[in-house]
Amino acid sequence: MDERIFVTGLGMISPAGAGVAPFWADLCAARRRFEELTPLYAGMKPGVLGGRVPEAARTAALERISETTRARPRAASVFAEYAALEAIADAGLTPGDPALRNAVVCVGTNDGQADVLEDLVAGRKDVAGTGGFSSYSIADGVARAVGANGPVFTLHNTCASSNVALSCALEMLRAGVADTAVVGGCDAYSEKNIIGFSSLHAIGPVGCQPFSRGRRFVTPSEGAGILVLRTGRAAAGGRRPYAELLTVAVNNDARHLTAPDPEGVVDCHRRALEQCGLKADDIDAVFAHGTGSRANDSTEGAIFAETYPRAAITAIKGTVGHLMGGAGAAGAVAACLALEERLVPPTAVDPGDVELDIDLVTGAPRAVPELRYVQNNAFGFGGYNAIAIFGAASQGAGDG
Structure with a gap:
């Protein structure tokens, strides 16, 4: 059995915009796109910075996934499905491609469909109008978008979730469960998350400054990244792997x-x-x-x-x-x-x-x-x- 596993496709949506290209361009330029977040309760200090996916990128993502979804999904699903579609296209595949029919789909997330609970608590929607809380719907939506009928998982391992998803997919490919996996992670802006970080005094008016003497704050953000993994045998004849x-x-x-x-x-x-x-x-x-x-x-x-x-x-x-x-x-x-x-x-x-x-x-x-x-x-x-x-x-x- 071929145990070498290669990355053949990448997809991304982030505060840099929709797509891998703007994400990489911002990283190489060290270009920040942080913005002030609206205070969510009376005692929350103003000026807290966060990263949000731009409205134009959200629109582009919705347009791209419109042919593969039956209803307007929530933000986490929009991000994950968009990134998945970009990743399979990058790998030279199309939704429903025979190579994807038995593919493993594994998506890590911290907050899942958190906005469902937030809408209920805030009285913005009733139970019937929420679309459901289950975070499994994120991975299920990705599987539907790419046309995969293999094993589907959503994993919750806090901020390590995406790498745990990679571990799960890697083990399944090496075990011969499938020869292709669509795997990654996502999270959308979450009010409960922002409130939690605020209560810990972990967010503030200065952006994240890793490993610096003056570092103090985390800068919460949102988006999704998806990778296509393939065994060496399945990858043969395609684009040179990343x-x-x-x-x-x-x-x-x-x-x-x-x-x-x-x-x-x-x-x-x-x-x-x-x-x-x-x-x-x-x-x-x-x-x-x-x-x-x-x-x-x-x-x-x-x-x-x-x-x-x-x-x-x-x-x-x-x-x-x-x-x-x-x-x-x-x-x-x-x-x-x-x-x-x-x-x-x-x-x-x-x-x-x-x-x-x-x-x-x-x-x-x-x-x-x-x-x-x-x-x-x-x-x-x-x-x-x-x-x-x-x-x-x-x-x-x-x-x-």
Whole structure:
């Protein structure tokens, strides 16, 4: 059985707009599109920044999915289905393609269809008009949009959800359940999420500044990223893959509700490397979780400084914000593009303000002609840790 798994298609929608191209352009330019969020309760401070998918991108997404959905779906579904359709087109496939009929569909999310509950609580809709709360409807909608009749999953693993979805899909492809998977993650703007972060004093009027001395706030965002995974046999004859998905390591340290546990995070790094037979020195670049919070960046940065001294580190949340359950998918899409372009985009911080002794890419994209292995970190509340490692696709991987 062919156990090599390749990424053959990418799809993205984010505050940069609809599509992979504007997402990558914003990352390479370290261009932020944060905006002030409307206060949601009397005690919420004004001026809090967040990332929202532009209205023009929402319209473009709705237009693209209109032929595959029976009713106007909610934002999370719009984002996921749009990204999935872009990803399969990028892979040279069309909805209902024979290659997709038995495909695995796996979507990670943090808040799911949270706006259903919010509409009910706020009295904007009654139960009959909500369209249902089940987050399974997100993955089911993706499966319907791409014409897949294989296993369908929605996973909730807080902000590690997308990488856990990648792990699930990788295991199923290697087990021979299918030879193609449509996998990623999404989250839409959630009032309960914003209120929760506000109560923790984790959001504010300054945008996310990962690994900087002055970092303080997370910048909540929204969007979706989807990847098409195919076995080497299925990928043969198609476009040259972006990358090979080597492994995804997942653990849960269950130490604290919100604070990261350094031992658990270190263990996840160790597992990821061991699972694909690599050493830390083999990793050329890391897309850090990099939320811009004091605790996360200190924990993650200390690991980079001690164990990954030669890796180029970047944190895209400084540019597009924290896509919550979709954060790992955004990092995975960016990691694959980095391998394709041999380019590591910068972190949107002042290079003179970097706190730790790490090789944080700032200012301009860094060309890495011999880029081979790229790591993508995703961690979440409740002790969830998930790390994916991608390798450069060999010249013959998609050529048969």
